[in-house]
Amino acid sequence: MMKRLTGTKWGASQDVLSTVYKSYVRPNLEYGAELLISSSKAALEKLDKIQNQALRIITSGVKSTPITAMELQAGLEPLQDRKEKTALCLYEKHMRRKEHWFDYRKANERLRSHRTFLSKAEEMLHQIDLPTDERQNISISYMSKHDSAEVYGRLKLACGRIKKDCPEPELRAAALKTICELYPIEQWLHIYTDGSASGINKGAGAGLYSINFQLSFPIGAGCDNYDAEMQGICFAMEATIECNDNTVIFSDSQAVIHKLTTPGAAESPTEEKCRNMAAIMKKRERAIALQ
Secondary structure (H helix, E strand, O other): OOHHHEOOOOEOOHHHHHHHHHHHHHHHHOOOHHHHHHOOHHHHHHHHHHHHHHHHHHHOOOOOOOHHHHHHHHOOOOHHHHHHHHHHHHHHHHHOOHHHOOOOOOOOOOEOOEOOHHHHHHHHHHHHOOOOOOOOOOOOHHHOEEOOOOOEEOOOOOOOOOHHHOOHHHHHHHHHHHHHHHOOOOOEEEEEEEEEEOOOOOOEEEEEEEOOOEEEEEEEOOOOHHHHHHHHHHHHHHHHOOOOOEEEEEOOOHHHHHHHOOOEEOOOHHHHHHHHHHHHHHHOOOOEEEO
């Protein structure tokens, strides 16, 4: 792509080529860069060669041009320096989350040449002599751990058919059968949710429908389908928390259902709110299910 933007007597400027590299090429080289610090030297050299080729295109340098000189001219940092910086940031972020280290047991290194991420990060920390005595802990209120899920979740239909292998008429019949057999209308309050995003950074919205109410609301900019579905389930729980009926919430997001019905730490305030409301419903001897 970069070669097509430049030539011997024509082409994009150095600033444009540098921006193209930073926007489209380097992010692919640095995917999971924090963990690459434990990779072998031979593996890392393959990534360095790609950046070196890009540097020659940006600066019009020849093979004999020193890499350091091209990096200075193009304003690009060495990949190894960027890997080490992001790795130390990740290490420090985790070390400040003390609740994640209560039951941690350090892994044994089977090979001297195959280092773990933590041991390599600790070695770099010692080399640069970064002070850790005044390390402040990160405390996030919504990271409380739930030992058991308060919500019952089901990802399959009553007939056991898989959606992708089921024709639409059979799928519709199987869905209606699942609703009637597992959640009879006489015993369960049915709530149907739908959340979707309109595009990148264009915002998302969610809607609810039940026999008692219909609601729709915006979620906000920068949200995706997952956020919208999670917020839709949260609003459904809020709308029914005071009623005495067993409640089943139908959602088309298996990821959200799996997250809310799996024990573990909440990763967002909305998820924590859902778990807390489910616990309240359980104390009131109400069943709450996600399908």
